[in-house]
Structures are given as structure tokens and as C-alpha cells.
Amino acid sequence: MSHLKICALIIMSTALLWGCSAKPDRELTAAQEQAVAERIAPAGHVVKAGQVVAAVATSSALRAGVDIYNRNCVACHSSGVGGAPISGDIAAWASRLEKGIETVYANAINGINAMPARGTCMDCSDDEVIAAIDYILDNSK
Numbered sequence: 001m002s003h004l005k006i007c008a009l010i011i012m013s014t015a016l017l018w019g020c021s022a023k024p025d026r027e028l029t030a031a032q033e034q035a036v037a038e039r040i041a042p043a044g045h046v047v048k049a050g051q052v053v054a055a056v057a058t059s060s061a062l063r064a065g066v067d068i069y070n071r072n073c074v075a076c077h078s079s080g081v082g083g084a085p086i087s088g089d090i091a092a093w094a095s096r097l098e099k100g101i102e103t104v105y106a107n108a109i110n111g112i113n114a115m116p117a118r119g120t121c122m123d124c125s126d127d128e129v130i131a132a133i134d135y136i137l138d139n140s141k
């Protein structure tokens with residue numbers, strides 16, 4: 001084989017490999033696909049298609065208290081922004097709990113003063129907000 005032919009072969013196979021591995025612009029990443037699936041998943045988690053089952057299963061696994069805390073609550077509750085009781089501050093949470101845990105749950109779900117409703121997790125169910133609160137409380141006693 002001539003030198004030129006080998007060169008041409010290398011260039012062609014490189015182009016072929018690149019062509020196979022390059023993604024078209026419109027293709028979504030796995031993360032984007034999941035975000036879309038979550039956004040269009042019907043309320044109440046009615047399952048319609050196999051793909052949605054997987055997305056719902058993943059999303060409910062992700063929605064543990066710790067994950068919601070890390071996504072929605074940590075900004076205020078690790079630093080005390082606006083007077084937020086700090087996660088881990090045993091005394092602060094003990095005095096909050098004096099009004100009864102149901103009231104504390106309700107205040108977080110409905111919002112109170114500088115505490116936004118659901119702590120900004122607008123797609124959280126009540127139980128998910130409560131799971132995030134329980135996570136904070138577990139770390140504050």
C-alpha cells in the first residue's frame with residue numbers, strides 16, 4: 001500500500017469514528033431527559049409508560065430528606081439567612097419544637113416570615129418537606 005493510501009485510510013476511519021460518536025445538537029443528555037420526565041410526570045405519580053416508571057422511581061429515590069435539604073434548604077439553614085434556625089443548632093431547634101412538631105411542619109409547608117413556603121421546593125409534597133425537616137431535626141439534637 002502506498003503511503004498516500006494509508007493516510008487516506010486513517011483520515012477516513014477517523015472521520016467515521018468521529019461521525020459515530022458525535023451527538024447531534026438536539027439530543028438531550030440523560031440529566032435533561034430525567035428533568036423533562038420529572039416535569040411532565042403527572043401529579044400523584046400516575047404511571048403511563050415504562051420510561052416514566054424509571055424516572056419516577058429514580059426521582060422518588062432522590063427525594064429523601066437529605067437531598068431536598070441539600071438542594072432547597074441548605075442555603076438558608078446552614079448560615080442562618082434572615083434568622084433561619086441553623087441545622088445542628090440544638091438549642092434553636094429545641095425552642096422551635098416547643099410549639100409542637102405539627103406546627104413546625106405546618107409553618108415550613110405554608111411559610112412563615114422570611115421562611116418561604118416549602119422552603120422553595122415548590123414541587124415537594126408535604127411528606128417530602130417533612131422528610132427534609134426531620135433530616136434537619138435529626139442533625140440538631
Ligand code: HEC
Nearest residue numbers: 072073076082083084096104107108113114115119132133
Ligand atoms: C430563603 C431562606 C430559607 C430557605 C430556602 C428555607 N428556609 Fe426554613 N426558615 C427560614 C427562616 C428565615 C426561618 C425562620 C422564620 C421565622 O420563624 O421567623 C425558617 C424556619 C424554618 C423552620 C421552623 C419553622 C417554625 O415553626 O419554627 C423549619 C422547620 C424550616 N425553616 C424548614 C425548612 C426546610 C425543610 C427548607 C427546605 C425545604 C427550608 N426551611 C428552606 C429561611 C429559609
